[in-house]
Amino acid sequence: QMREGQILFAYLHLAASAECTQAILDSKVTALAYETVTRGRALPLLAPMSQVAGRLAPVAGAYHLTQSQGGSGVLMGGVPGTRRANVVVIGGGVAGEAAGVIAAGMGANVKVIDLNLERLAELDKTHQGRLDTLASNAMNIAEAVADADLVIGSVLIPGAAAPKLVTAEMVETMRPGSVLVDIAIDQGGCFENSRPTTHQDPTYLVGDKIYYCVSNMPGGVPQTSTAALTNATLPYIQRVASQGWAGALSHDAGLAAGLNAHNGQLAHRGVFDAMSDQLSLDEAQDFTPVEDILANA
Structure with a gap:
């Protein structure tokens, strides 16, 4: 049971859970979210788990494409003479x-x-054309999804709920036995029909399409995930422990971006916008910018 005055520094994903957000507000803890800490444009405490989940996604997708798992029976790399x-x-x-x-x-x-053309140019240059790149718009997504055997959703708006970019109508155009893996499920998912699943029961069918929407995908490889996460988080934890949360945040704007809630009020705009209707929040009473919280800490 959390209580007022305690510091919670972890993955929170509050924009995807009204229940967790309400518990944070009721307990009045100081809640720092790994996933919204920034360093420039990067998310240093989310990146290790994003790398793990990203590397797992094609493996999970390939496995569930096998006919024994209900998939279409397509091999990722094919063999000579096949697609x-x-x-x-x-x-x-x-x-x-x-x-x-x-x-x-x-x-x-x-x-x-991706929506960011500069990012697409960077991917094209880095991987020397091994990855085809497309600008994100409804038409390009619909056409690409229709011809896909495997769709991997990895859309991220830091702190906010993921946008639903793949509609049910798009999925209906896919071949029977196609697979969709939603890495963004911890932030609500980026497919219209996504709902959280577990490592023990990872998939479900919508029509004849397979959805893999496991929350906390990195939990499936805990040795790798724990080491990678600790490498990234330990320096921040040491600073919070030695300087206090307010002192550490005052000296690091990127760490301050991790403050999601304090003393019963939300401090992250993305979380507030995602939860305001679900929890009937009032901006004047339930939201305080990080700068104001630190000024009064």
């Missing part, structure tokens, strides 16, 4: 890049879709 699997990755961030690289390494044809 390779078509893989579409929506979102070209850390997780999306990792997913694309592994899928391409398995021999699949890979398309990466």
